[in-house]
Amino acid sequence: MKKIGAITVGQAPRVDVTPDIEPLLRGITLVQRGALDGMTKEELKAIEPEEGDYVLVSRLKDGTSVKMAEKHILPRIQKIITELNEEGMEAILMLCTGQFPHFESKVPLFYPQVLLQYFAEAVIGEKTLGVLTPDESQFPQSIQRWKENGVKNVLVEAVSPYTEADKVPEAAKRLKDKGADMIVLDCIGYSEAMKQALHEAVDIPAILGRTVAARFIAELYNEGKEL
Structure with a gap:
């Protein structure tokens, strides 16, 4: 059975995500790690975003949401990537649709944001893309990211999947x-x-980020099993 590393920018395991993606990954074992694993409340407080920071929103192990500045967790993510390489993963999937800088990895490293980008760009054309994002502080970076990736018309609304699912x-x-x-x-x-x-x-x-990413992984690694 193939092993795929899965890195959340929050805390692992992402029991809220796996029920939707594991059925698509038959024959594949997900090995989960979290950039915030083991961090105390005081440490989490220290990584909260300030004005101008690239903002990420994720989930803690207790089910609550957390907002952080990306710059604070990049070294932790690289450390996890290195460890997963050493543990013999076939590939690594980021469980986050945020935009990241280059990380060093000997095995393929897949970013849902990139997969979503090409998926959306292939079908949206001159039409208008609506984007749901967890927090209003992410509006500027979201609009900029999608426009830089070739989508001309972008609208954004905020609704947290962690605290406002019904909205x-x-x-x-x-x-x-x-x-x-x-x-x-x-x-x-x-x-x-x-x-x-x-x-x-x-x-x-x-378009749903988690299943786009899972289907991509399944296409490459599920050894011909029916999707």
């Missing part, structure tokens, strides 16, 4: 009312259930 349909309606032709649920925290609720509220296509 996803309402946020999707706001995006559609503003003119969105397609929606990206731009955080690993958004689930299949949230996507289904979105579809029941608005009749436009939607």
